[in-house]
Amino acid sequence: MKKIFVPCLLLLLATAACQKRAVTAHEDDVLARVCDIEKSRHGETGGGIVLFGNRAMDEYRRAPGSPRHLVKALGRAEGVCRGALIQLLTVFHFDYLDQRFFRITATWREQDWVFFANALSQTTGPLFERYTLVLLDPERPAAVRKIAVNRLSQFDQAPHEKMLGRLVRAYRDDSQLSHLLLHLDLVALPASTTWFADLFDHANPDVHRDIMLAWSTSERDDKSDLIARYLNHGDPGVRRFAESLTAQLAGQDKLTMRTEVRQIQVTKNGDQTDLNQGFIEAVYQLDLQAMESALDNGAELNSRDNLGTPALILLLNLSSFRAVPKQYTPLVRARGLKIMEQREQALAAAQFLLGLGADVNIATESGETPLYMAAMYGNKVFATLLLNHGADPSLRNSAGFTPLDIARTLENQRMVELLR
Structure with a gap:
């Protein structure tokens, strides 16, 4: 019996080993x-913040592997491949990553954290919220924290009030303090009054300005009283800013830093408005010939789309890969352009409009100029184009921000140097 059992056991072990090797392969x-x-989309290294596509996700979705094998493969991967594997681990195996997070991430480099921060945007729920706060830890790279701060508005901050309070205190002397303050939901965080009061003696006047902006753009009923405390501040510049905001708030519920949505009526009888919308469709399609034809037929050079966004800012949005309103999405998809092609064609179309005399300082209803938006998006190439055509960097939006202000708040030093 023993003579039969041993060979059978060895056969089973050999079969299992072969199967394991086949699965691994x-x-x-x-x-x-x-x-x-x-790699075919981004090159070997990718560089910066890599936007991973759906093809890779679908490839893995058809035959997902084990998270343990994915972590092992990550240990050998480099460049853009590391980013792709981190995305797969985050999207498909987040529970596994959560259980072993600090062990898996112990050897991560700065770019790995950037990859993870962007992969996190494809998740939802408690893990998304928890790790958004994890990424805000002052020990994380600045680029990662900047991404995480922008995510705070995507979930209810009230359950995380204590953690956010600890972060505000930890950021007291951090260059990203202003960025964090401007993204807090002050209505959902009643304790924020105390946090901000603790910053009243802060040496940096820009911090006080951003505190007042945070109050003035919130839904808090007591915003005017909170800003009024700065009317007696020791810094003359801070006092003047408080006076300016107090005057702007008179008769308003709050100031806004976002573009107000404004519906433009489009008639179908071939009048000027209809021509303008034809021009706007050509802009979304990045079709220079169609744009020129619409202008030759009487369309206005400074036309706006149905949400009130000027054509020049639409091209900036396309150049910066911003989201497109649903009604115009089919036009953008129909182009089928690769990322770099879209950026280059949007820039060429903007040069075309500016060369014809488009208003380089045209603004949204809340006062954001193309230069302001370029500074907010960090699009230095587009900002340079606008400056070369006479864009005014001193213009403020309705909340009192200049392009330089938003660049400094977002810690984009290259943009700050360009706008000074």
Whole structure:
């Protein structure tokens, strides 16, 4: 009996080992294809914040592997391949990552954290909220914290009030303090009154300005009283800013830093408005010939789309890969342009409009000029184009921000140097 059992056991072990090697080889093959897809889109290293595509995700979705194997493969990967694997781990195996987070991330480099911060945007729920706050830790790279701060508005901050309070205190002497303050939901965070009061003696006047802006753009009923305390501040510049905001708030519920949505009626009888909308459609399609034809037929050079956004800012949005309103999405998809092609064609279209005399300082209803928006998006190439055509960097939006203010708040030093 023993003579039969031992060979059978060895056969079973050998079969299991072969099956394990086959599974491993299959998983390696899937991950290799994922990496090849992303390398073809971004190159070997990718650089900066890489936007990963759906093809790689779909490739893995068809044959998902084990998270343990994915972590092992991540230990050998480099460049854009690391980013693709971190995204797969975050999107498909977040529970596994959560259980072993500090062990898995112990050797991560700055770019790995940037990859993770962007992959986190494809998740929702408690883990999204928890790790948004994890990424706000002052020990994280500045680029990662900047991404995380922008996510705070995507969930209810009230359950995280204590953590946010600790972060405000930890950021007291951090360059991103202003960025954090401007993204807090002050209505949902009643304790924020105390946090801000603790900053009243802060040496940086820009911090006080941003505190007042945070109050003035919130839904808080006591915003005027809170800003009034700065009317007696020791810094003359802070006092003047408080006086300016107090005057602007007179008769208003709050100031706004966002573009107000304004519906423009489009008639179908071939009149000027209809021509303008034809021009706007050509702008979304980045079709220079169609744009020129619409202008030749009487369309206005400074036309706006149905949400009130000027054509020049639409091109900036396309150049910066911002979200497109649903009604115009089919026009953008129909182009089928690659990322760099879209950026280059949007910039060429903007040069075309500016060369014809488009208003370089045209603003949204809340006062954001193309230069302000370029500074907010960090689009230095577009900002340079606007400045070369006479854009005024001193213009303020309705909340009192200049392009330089928003660049400084977002800690974009290259943009700050350009706008000074």
